[in-house]
Amino acid sequence: MSKKPETPLLDKIRLPEEVRNLSEDQLSQLADELRAETISAVSETGGHLGAGLGVVELTVALHYVFNTPDDRLIWDVGHQAYPHKILTGRRDRIRTLRQGGGLSGFTKRAESPYDPFGAAHSSTSISAGLGMAVARDLKETDNNVVAVIGDGAMSAGMAYEAMNNAGAMDGRLIVILNDNDMSIAPPVGAMSAYLARLLSGSGYRKLRKSLKGIASKMPRSIKEASRKMEEYTRGFWTGGTLFEEIGFYYVGPIDGHNLDHLLPVLENVRDSSEGPILVHVVTQKGHGYAPAEAATDKYHGVSKFDIVTGLQSKPSTNIPSYTSVFAESLIKEAETDDNIVAVTAAMPDGTGLDKFAHIYPDRCFDVGIAEQHAVTFAAGMATEGLKPFVAIYSTFLQRGYDQIVHDVAIQKLPVRFAIDRAGLVGADGPTHAGSFDMAYLGALPDFVLMAAADEAELVNMVHTSVHINDRPSAFRYPRGSATGIAMPEKPQLLEIGKGRIVREGQQIAILSYGTRLGEACLAADRLDKEGHSTTVADARFMKPLDKELILQLAREHEILITVEEGGLGGFGAHVLHFLAEEGVLDAGLKVRTLTLPDIFIDQDSPERMYDIAGLNGDNIYDAVKEVIGRSEKTIIDLNPKRA
Template sequence: MEFEEITPGPLLAEIDSPDDLKKLDPEQLVDVCDELRDFIVDIVSIHGGHFGASLGVVEMTVALHYVYDTPKDLLLWDVGHQAYGHKILTGRRNNFHTNRKYGGLSGFPKRSESEYDTFGVGHSSTSISAGLGMAVARDLDESDKKVVSVIGDGAMTAGLAFEAMNNAGVMNSDILVILNDNCMSIDPNVGALKEYLTDITTSKTFNKLRDEIYDMLGHFKSAGDKMRKVASKLEKAVTAAITPGGLFQALGFKYYGPVDGHNVDTMRRHLEDLKDIPGPKLLHAVTVKGKGFAPAEREQTKWHAQSSPFDKITGKTLDPDTTPKPPKYQHVFGEAVVELADENEDIVGITPAMPSGSSLWPLMEKYPDRAFDVGIAEQHSITFAAGLAAEGKKAFAAIYSTFLQRAYDQVIHDVAIQKLPVVFCIDRAGLVGADGPTHHGAYDISYLRGVPNMIVSSPMNEEELRDMMYTASEYDEAAWAIRYPRGRATGMDYPEGFKPMEIGKGQKLRDGDEVAILSFGPFGNYVMDAADDLAKEGINVGHFNMRFAKPLDTYLVEEVCHNYDHIITIEDGTKLGGFGSAVAEFLADKPYHTPTTIMGIPDRIVEHGTQKELHQEVGLDPESIKNKVREVLKTTVLKS
């Protein structure tokens, strides 16, 4: 499909840095915002990317870079979904079309990409902690730079955000936190905090009284110190007594708001005022995710991100591919957990703010009392699941691999030590694609394999995923981790219902001559393709679908050692401490020394790109598998 070149508006075309933005009159900022919003829509409608969050902070972004002296002043964007406007205004407009593409700009703020990206982000709720650290470093250096952390109300549900605020409130360092309140993370926000913020933004009585008090206090500006102190105490007392903003006051923050986050002049004036007020401050800005693009405002979850080109007026997909496609692994999980819940009333589901991404929605809709979105609170989600399991419920914790990293202590302390049979359904395992290194699920095999009372498994296809889930639902002796990748499954036909799977048992898929490939998880499908091609060359490799990294099928490994001259292992996780390491560890103290080659994600940070591009880069695609087999055979011949 041919696309015309994207031309920015006349004002935006002249902005290559915040210094250029500052040359404009305040009255021109409305036009800049319109042009910036249009440019984001134009780019994403063609090239894809995160969408709604950046549209929702256009005015905030323009005001921040207009008022503050970035990059000297430090601006932190929590998560990073909302940072597209920031990147465009800071010298990356002309190559923003490469955003999230292989070798192009990162979809998130990234320190190595720009001096304006003060802190790398991807996981939520880090901005206040990092901002406080930067503020304290500034104080130690006795510099005058400002620190601003922008955090969404969804990210504010994480304990890390409150830990940081609790600390910042007593450190008394000068830091501004902007609470971007749009009632959304990726899915609609849940929990008491969401209700709390709704009370602030909808209470007419509070807002009227607050405005009257602020107006009155304005008359005290020329008064003496004693009167100003009285006015300040009055402000704090009334705020604490009648406003839910008292929560932030109690944590040691001066609270300002709520303000209209889509009025760039209002945002500019508030930021100019707050810039000179010392200490920890919180500005509560109310915004709409997807602002300015009607389809995104109506369906905010759907328009969190877009991967296909769409009409920038109607939102309809351009030239949609109507070819039937295999289901995504997450949807196979979502369907299976409902079927299992139909048969077992003790089954419950838990997800940390990802009901759509993890496909827990079907269970939430059919059994709303047995499915729980706990907010962006990964640690809580796992201990919550452990509590359910301790009382006899079969807890299925649906969580991305990268997010489970945040709850590793809970996995060990609250689940494994107590031998609770929580089932971890680990989505987005392996290299996830355009979201890049903050979202790759590269480490779960390694960090789970060393935990006692833990089964670590990975299906090669959707039938195995379903059967693993069924077997785990019937197993009460240990926790069980089932990892599966982002994207489409194989499209295989599988029978209705479920069948039990023998724990710790792999299967032989193909006999061979000298080289045996032991695959763990969906990369077994790459091995099948490679083996078919090699057979046409007269090279016959054995192929074994191992299914379990723990417990390892040692009987099958021993059989392979007795029948093959060389073993190759392959997995979509880090080579260090993963499935291949499990095989090598088992063979280490055996009298026979079968050479073993481990194929996996290398010991380095892998950047973003499509999954296919990244598999090729790290040498895990079918062509790389074939080359590795040829290399092993050549080495074997030379040695003999």
């Protein structure tokens, strides 16, 4: 474990009001110590690092200038908010980040009044901030609302929808555009800092207002010409024409690591009576930590690491991840099928499509944080005979649901959805858990849904989906390492809607959908040892259901248990609906559906989360024993002579 840094000034700070008691000359030292503390904490816990290091000075400046928490400060996504958490009364818990019972890796309303809005998905801060600004005006209070959003998050349509709405209103709203990829920023320096300070100052704004008043009394042609001239001049020097057109008063760009530049501009916009204002701040991911600055991904997400070398302590294993199995399988399929293309929404590394893009750069498309567009973009390709694979995390695919319904499902277009991070995800917690895809996709007619029980099945499902050309399909798989079983030399083309029996018994049937199959087998081992002969089956498909298999299990066994790593309304609900329609439940079959519980499970170790969810082998065993116990009690109650 690395030695904790010396932080004499930060040690005196517990809440932002104490930051505001410092002199401006002390803020640079505070920023340096805050950066050191952030690096030290994340080196012990793992988590998101680069984005947080990039906003250290901005975090200090915002809490210094604005009266938080009365002034609302909303961080988009939230993975850059670790320095914010340290300054807002949570430093004593910062080394519990992303652990069971510890701090969330994102902003969370229940955690602190300094987190006015929970955020773990991107591009929401401007919408939320505008809502807070409207509420402030209706309640006739005068606090500021500040929404921080990254340039990557600006690729999502929601951000522009919010800005378009805000630009048409007169309410005060401050948006900080944290441009940490330099993707839309012209050069910054002393001149741009001077212009930003000038344009955000009250003198320029008063002059601008006076000239507008004069122009309003002139003929319309002159008034419009003067407006365009002012807009052109400001746009030429600052590059903010786009935001001005939407209705925002643009200030910037300014160096987000220079407090001498940041403070006067933030003070000016704080004191402004102008409507919506956008301050364009340029930062560097990983700023101030050499290993992060040198990394291509700027240390976005890290495991525990050595502070001196930057080397991360990742467990060594020869077992591939499910994500890499998917990527390698898709690459092999693409070798013999030129129509296969891949789409991701700003997650090429996370979905494994960076490997596909390396080999097939012209057939792989990263559309940015734009899941809605990704789905309809793929639908368009499908209309022309291509075979699009849309690889998106389960939790993010939710954002494109309307497009899945209207642009894919209703038109029966053969878009293939590779649903990564299906189920529980450990340290990222409920915001990133893939809990609902079975329920929200299961409601759609004529949609093939599959879940891989292991990596060999995942290979087969990738291959099978290539050959589904008459309707949409999806296959889900979890985060993390696969099981380590032998991989097939050649993928198998699965029969649509057909499961498989893994082991046979006579009394109890456990029907698993997805990667809980191994735990179902462990439960069966215990039951068999106690004389309860147990069948275990792998459903493979949720739509269409293997009705023949389900009826066989129902009619030949006393108890049927379904197991799935998803919320209510998924696989088990479909099985129950089918059995009810067939009248099998009337015959006395005892059925239980094991799903994720009807709660949001906070971050913890995967093992602990499965215990909470009741989906480990012991939990499945206990569920069966509970049904057996109830059955025996019912027999005793109905036959008092046996009691």
